[in-house]
Amino acid sequence: MASPSLILFYIAAALVLGGALGVALTRNIVYAAFALLAAMLGVAGVFLLMFAEFLALVQVLIYGGAVVIVVLFSLMLTRIQDFVRLTDHSQWPLAAVTAAVVFCLLVAAALTTGARTVERQGVGFFELGESLFTRWAVPFEVASLVLLVALIGSIVLVRTGGDGD
Template identity: 75%
Template sequence: MMVEPSLVLFYVASAITLGGALGVVLTRNIVYASFALLAAMMGVAGVFLLVFAEFLALVQILIYGGAVVIVLLFALMLTRLEDFQNLTDHRQWPIAAVISIGLFALLVTAIVTTSVRTTEPQSIDFETLGETLFTQWAIPFEVASLVLLVALIGSIVLVRTDGDRD
């Protein structure tokens, strides 16, 4: 019995994604969690490549794998650690566990009850995608850019020192 190379690559990318996600959740060091998040995002990009979604893989690597992790690391470097010293209260974990189990059950139910329709994949080049993005989807694109701008301004306000807040 011959094993398909694409199936092996899918399992490798899935293992990287799941390992990175577990690293994000289970590690206590936030820097290690950031690098685990980077590994998880790269695994997702690998899955996108395996299903021939090159644009999504590129966006996954550039935006999520690069920019989000770098912004998180910069925020960690610029945040005053003494503000977070008293955050060791773990009384909310039972409520979080119940909510997580409920959401997981809802997700499994949605996956099991949804029928999957297959369609023929259509090939779209980057030029057509860019033209559609800036003509038909121009307003949602600009709204997304405004949301990112507000998030950037909010992060700048959060990392300012107390002397700058006058």
């Protein structure tokens, strides 16, 4: 008899794998975005099962909400007729090699760390916030600087020039 958390894990894993396969295999690019959402929510489920509630909620908020919506938004504002060959799967050998290499790396990493079982310990919310704003304050600020650069860069890129606009 499998424990409930194991069943939930299999559901979440199926969601992740199914979503990821959907992203890679479908020829409809909007379906791919929806499949990406399913995969992201599945990852949030896996985080939840590892007692990382904060990470799971961030996953839903940032990836499930913001990122997928922005992807869909840009898909729908792009004239899809200009990119008819976007999903013709011509790059699959390259993608297969990359995926195989990443898979091997992950398996090797998982086998060498020695930590086969995850201890059921969640990092408390307060500890997380405290370490983020004291010990890891500099990387945190660097990350926000990177985002700011990206924001300003995108504005510069889409500006068409001229005085009025």
